[in-house]
Amino acid sequence: MTDVIKFFTRRQGKKKASLTDWISYGFLFLGFLIIFLPVLWLVMNSIKSQFLLQKYDTNFLPMDYERVARATTYGPDGKDILIIKDLEPWVMFWKNLDDEERAEKDVVNYIKNFTGNEYYALRSHFGLVSVFAKDLIVNQNLPEWLIKYPSMFPSAKKDYDPQSIVDNLNTEDARLLSEYLGLKPYKANGFTAQILVSMPDPETGELVEYSVSRINPTKDTVNARLVTNPKGGITKLPQNEIIINKSLKPSWINYTDPLTKKALGSFDAVRCLNNSVFVTIVATIITLLINSMAAFALSKYRFNGQIVFFVIILATLMVPASVLIVGIFKMVTMTGLSGSLWGVIIPGAATPTGVFMLRQYMLTIPDELLEAARMDAASEWTIYWRIIFPLALPAIAVLGILSIIWRWNDLILPMIAVSTTKAAYTIQLCLLDFNGEYLAREHYALAMTVVSLIPTTLVFVFLQKYITTGIASTGMK
C-alpha cells in the first residue's frame, strides 16, 4: 500500500508539484477514465433490474423506481384508466416471461385478490379471458362457433349474431364473453408498468402521487397522471420539482438466477462457464506445447526446408480468419468433431503468431547452452523440456495470456464447431443466446458478460507479474 502511495505521489522535482506533474497526472487520470469508465458502466448496468434496462435508464447507480401499473379497461361506462399499486414485479413483466415461468405462477388465484376494473385489467393482462371464455362456452353449452368467432373474417362474422347470446347471460359472464368476442363496447384492455413519482401540492404542500411512463432527463417536464384520479388526464410536471421515489436496489438476481440455473429457458450459465474453462485451459496447454516445439525446431535446428516451413507458417498470418470459416467447418464436420468441445480446441491449437513469437525469443537463447546440455548427455527432449522451455518462459507466458484471452473471447470457432449442440456452448455463445428471438434478457446478458470478464482479468493480473519479472536473468557473460 505504501508503494502505491509512493507511486502516486512521485514528482518531477523535490519541492511542490510542478505544471509538468499536474499535466502528467491529469493525463494519467484521463487515460484511466477512458479505459475504465466503459467497464465500470457495464458493471453498474449489470446490476440494474430488467425494468430499468427496458426504460433505458441512464443513471449510473442501479436506482430502482417505485413502480405502478397503468391499466385501461373498456366497459359499458366507457374507457377507464386506472393505476394499480403494490403489484409484484413478475406481474409487470408477465409479457417477458416464457411459458415455463408462466406455468409456475398461479395467476388464477392471484387475480382473485382484485375486484372491479383492476380484476378485468389483470385478467386480460394474464391472457385469462380466452381461457375463462372457452370454459364458459363449454360449461353453459353455448354454440361452438363462438370459440372460432374472434378469428373469423369480418364477412363471415355477419352470418352470426353473438350479441343475442351475450344478452341472455348474467353481467359477469356477458362481460367475459364480450371481451373474448370483441363486442362493443369492449376492446382489448391495456396494461403497462410505470414509474411512481410524487410532488408536493402547490397550495397545501401535501405530497401527491403521480404515475409517469418515462422520465427523459433531457426534457424539463414529465407527463404524469394523478394516481388518485388517473382519468383526470395528463398533466405536465416540472422535472426539477418532482420527487422520484428511487432506492438503491442492485438486482443481484441478474447474477444469481443464471448461475443457479433459475434463469429462463434452457440457459445454463454454469455449464457454459465450465465449457469455456475447459476449452481455454486445454487449448492453451496444447497451444503452448505445440508452438514451443515448433519454435524450438525452427530456431535451433538446421534442416532442409527450414526457411520454407518458416515462410509458410508466417504466410498463414496474412490469411484473414474469416476466410477459413468454411474450411474449418468442413474439417470439423468430416473429422466428426462437430458438436464436441474438441472441435473448438483442436483447429486453433497451432497459431502462426505463437510460433513466430516463440521462435524469435528462442533465437536469443545462446546455442552454447544447448551444446553444454549435449555435452551433459542430455537428450533432445531433455534439452527442450529442461533448458529451452524454462528459458523461453517469459515469451511462453505472453503467449499463454494471449491464448487464454483468444480462447475465452472466441465466438467464431464455437459457432462453427458446436452451434448445433447446446450442451457444448461456451460462454460467448451463451451470451449470444440470451438475446433470443422473442425474449429480451439484457439483464442476464449484462451480468454474465461481467462474469465472463473475470477470468481474463484475473489471468492478466497474475501472469503480468511473470512477464515483467522474467526469469531469464542470463547465466551468460
Added chain:
Amino acid sequence: MANLKLIDIKKSYGKTEVIHGLDLEVLDGEFCVLVGPSGCGKSTLLRMIAGLEAITEGSILINDEKVNDISAAKRGLAMVFQSYALYPHMTVRQNLAFGLENLKLDKDDIEKRITKAANQLRMEDYLKRRPGQLSGGQRQRVAIGRAIVREPSIYLFDEPLSNLDAELRVATRVELKALHARLGNTMIYVTHDQVEAMTMADKIVVMHDGIIEQTGSPLDLYNKPANLFVAGFIGSPKMNFLDSSSLPEDIKKHAPKGAKTFGVRPEHLNIQDQNALPLEVRTVEQLGSDSYLYGATIDNQEISIKLNSQTSIKGGESIKVGFDDSNTHWFNEKGVSL
C-alpha cells in the same frame, strides 16, 4: 584417463575448407594447449573433438577407439565454454547435477560428486544461488565444477579465462594448473593468449589458418620456433624480424645459407657493442622492473627492446644494440627456420 589421436582431420563449411588435414596426438594426462590467432580453427577443432561439430574427413580416436560417429554425449568428455554456458534458470547445484541426472546416476552418487567438486573448487557457499547472482570468477568455477562432476576422460577448455579480469585470470591459471596436477586427466585447452599457453601447457600446438604450425613443449617453441609464424606468435613483445640483406656485415657473416630473415627477441637485445645495430629510439616505456624501447634501424625497420632495468634513454636518442650469437634465429625465403 585417455589419450587422443587426430588423423588427417579436415573440416569444410560448404566449399570453404577451414581445417586442412591435421594430425595430432595428445598423450594420457597431458595438458595440451591449442593456441593461435582468432580464426585459425582451434575452437572448431576443439568442438570437433567434443562431438559438437561433425568432421568432414579423417578420424578422431579416443583411447584408440574411433569416435567419429559417436555423439557428444557418449564420448565421455566434458567441456568448459568460453561463456561458461551455465543454465541460468537452475541453481549451481542443479547445474552440476544436470549432467549426472542425464546419465541416470543414483541420487547418493550425484550428491557425493557435487559435494566433492564443491569442496575442491571452494564453492559450497553458493550452491543454492543462480548463475545470475554470481561473479565472473564464481561462474568460472561452476563451469569447471560442472566438468569435474562428470569425471570425464578428457577435459576440453574453450578459452575459459577470456572473460575474467587480468588479476583473476592469473589466479585461475595457477588454479587450473594445480587442478590438472591433482586430477591428472588429459586436458585440451584452447586459447589465443600465448602467455596462457606458455604458462600452463605440457604441450603447445600452434595453429594458423587451419594447419598446425608447430607442436612442442613451451620452451621448445620459444627457443626453436619452426618458422616465422611461431617465432612471431610466441613471446611478448614479439620477436624482431629484420631483412638479412640490410644487416651490418659483421652480423651478416653469421647467416646460414639461404637466410632471408633474421630474428632476435627483444629481451635478447642489449645496449652493447658486440654485433651492434645502430638504432634510433622513438618511444620508451618504463615499467619499473623492465623498460621497453621502441625504435627503428637506419632503413626504417622497426625494433623493440626489452631491458631488465630502468633506463635513462629518451625518445629521439641514437643508440647501439647488440646480442649474443646463440640467441639469433634465421629463416629462409619460405619462413622456415634454418
